[in-house]
Amino acid sequence: MRDSGDRFRRERVSPTSPRLILRRVMVLAEGRQFREAAAVLQKLGPNTIAAVAGELPLDLLVEGLPHSAQLLETLFNKLIVSGQRPNINADQVIWQLVRLLASHDDPTLKTKVAKLAKALLEYQPNFHMEILSRKKALEQALQGLGCHGLTPNVxxxxxxxxxxxxxxxxxxxxxxxxxxxxxxxxxxxxxxxxxxxxxxxxxxxxxxxxxxxxxxxxxxxxxxxxxxxxxxLEVLVGTLSDRVQNDKEALFCVSQLKRLQPVPEDIPVATVLMSFSRGCGALLDLMQIPHSPCHSDTGYHSETENEQDIGKDVISKYESLYRQYRPRALEALNSMPDLMHATQLKSKILFSVVVLAFRTCKTLREHKLLQTYRTLNLDPHSTKFLSLRLEVMRCLAASAESYPLQEAENQVLGLVCETLKEYKCLEKCQELRRYAEEATKIAWQLVCQVPPYELDTDFQTPVRLHPEKHQRHHTSSRSSDIVRGFLWPALISESNYVYKAVVVTDGT
Structure with a gap:
């Protein structure tokens, strides 16, 4: 015990380099001296905190939650103030909080992690939409579990x-x-x-x-x-199809939750889904996003504010395409014998679908705009009619969710299947078709906004990782900043990256 105390006292000596600071923080954290470790981080400057955060084994601190909440809160607050965004996997903190809030009955737990939740939201604002999206998926899966009752017949x-x-x-x-x-x-x-x-x-x-x-x-x-x-019979077959899809959604949600913690086989599926849905809801409550009067449900909304709100909504749909629809499609491709060992090919197929969906929808949009000009006998190149283009774009954006896109959806999937003729199984993959349909719908909504969203098509590799436009996939090596591949394209609005590209880095 005395040796441990001596070690802590030696570690209290002011460090002189990021390496020594990191060692000191880890020694204090290992001794569960999280308050003192937080005090060490509190004194660091912008460059030093970024260097320390990049090397900090975040997973070890996450395991210490809720006791390490103050240390993690200090870390993220310092990064926010410094303006630094080192490539650290903050997602694991979020989902550990969800797991704790889902399974613990400690009445003081929310108080312990409330400040950390708000710091995480400020550090990465899209966490709110990510959790909300997961919560909705869990609730829909839970609702689907109960849709297997009696059916009316004659x-x-x-x-x-x-x-x-x-x-x-x-x-x-x-x-x-x-x-x-x-x-x-x-x-x-x-x-x-x-x-x-x-x-x-x-x-x-x-x-x-x-x-x-x-x-x-x-x-x-x-x-x-x-x-x-x-x-x-058609009605009954439709009901049967819905029930199959509902059970697939429920089992998919459970498989996603198994990555957070083991799920016992003897616990009802509904209990698991309700527990984590409750955890997501509790974390969203702790984040408590403030709403200004101009964004209230009853107040006046300017046209610009409405467009901004719609823009946030379609960005969240783009994120949902990556976090919900892509894993389902990947799981379906993994089950195909012909693609069992083609790991990179499967990722490229799903990546290509998004890129092709954007290209197809942009072509369709320009065709509709050109049709409008021709109908009115106007010169499409005249700057006098730019305002007309904006109005037509707004009309397309307003009707984007209900716009018929079956031909475009078939074209996207057809291009993929035509390119990979040797893999006939792709034509029969319903999950891939559903993924292509959803990608096309979301791409259409994005390209019809004012201003329209664009994909960053700079997929050159190898290239150095840029934190402002790249986010490292959680399976990538954190010891290298060299991008070796793209899993998801970045989304741009007026030269600003509104959703970062998901990339793979390694040290080879």
Whole structure:
């Protein structure tokens, strides 16, 4: 005990270099002297705090939460004041707080981590949208778990599988009856295969009795096949599809949560989802984003403020595309035998979908603008009509969420499949199709904003990591600042990076 005390006293001597400061902080943290370690960081200048933060083993401090909250709060506050943004993985702090708030009943826990939560929000404002997005995903998955109740059919409420069996049996009976009727009417014979029987000239030469008989025959078949009850199958299949998707969403959320902490197999899935949803909600409450009067729900909104609010919303959707839809698509690609070992190819496919979606949507936007000019017989190159372009852009932005994009979505997926013809499995991957559809919808909303958002298409590698436009993927080596690959493109608005590119760095 005396040796430990002597060691702490020796460490209190003022350090002279970032290396010594780092060692001192770690010695104090290992001895759970988090208050004293925070005092050491509090005295550091801007350059020194950035150097120390870049080398600090943040995961060890995260494990010490909530006791290390003051130390982490001091670290992030100092970085905020200094204006420095070293490439540290602050996400792990956020999700450790969510885990603690989800599983602990300590009434003092919120008080202990409240200041840290606000410091994290100020350090990285998009944390709020990230947590909110995760909370919504958990709530939707939880809601989907309860959508497996009884299904209405002609006899009342019953289980979906029983309704499907009844409906399929009805279809079988009707189809057998129709086949039998076709045989009775002798409508199918070898002579019917002659193309001349269906020629336009032959059909126009039919006599009255022949047309009447054709009507009777077709009406007889229609009476057998066109039954209201037969239309129930499509509804039941749709319900079955929704239930499959709901369970996939729930299991995907659980697999994501398993990365934060082990999830016992014997605990109900709903309990796990509710617990972490509650943790996300508690952390959002602690962050408590202040709302100014001009951003209230009832006050006046200027046009600029409305555009800014819409802009924040579409940026959050772009983030959601990366954090929610991309992992699902990647999981689906991982399950395909043909792509099992093609790790880099799978990442490139998902990256390419986003880039192609933006290019396709920009082309579509320019085509619609050009159509407008041609309709009004205006010169699209004339500077006199710039205001018209802005108004048309605003109209496109206002209707972006409901704009029909099926052709563009098919084009994006078609380009990917055409480029990788040897991988036929891509054409049948429903998750990849859903990912391409969502990427196209979000890209359309982004390129139609005023001003429009752009992707940073500078994907040159190797290049040195720039903190203002790159964020390191959590699996990357932190000992190197050389970018070896891009996992996600950066989003730009008027030369400002509103969402950083996710990159891979290594020391090779």
């Amino acid at each position: 006899s009342g409420l019953t289980h979906l599988h029983a309704a499907l069996k009844t409906e399929l049996q009805l279809h079988i009976d009707v189809y057998k009856s129709a086949l039998h009727r076709l045989d009775e009417l002798h409508l199918i014979s070898v002579d019917n295969k002659k193309p001349v029987d269906a020629s336009h000239q032959r059909l126009l030469s039919l006599k009255l009795k022949e047309v009447q008989q054709r009507l009777i025959d077709n009406k007889t078949l229609l009476t057998i096949l066109d039954k209201p009850a037969l239309k129930q």
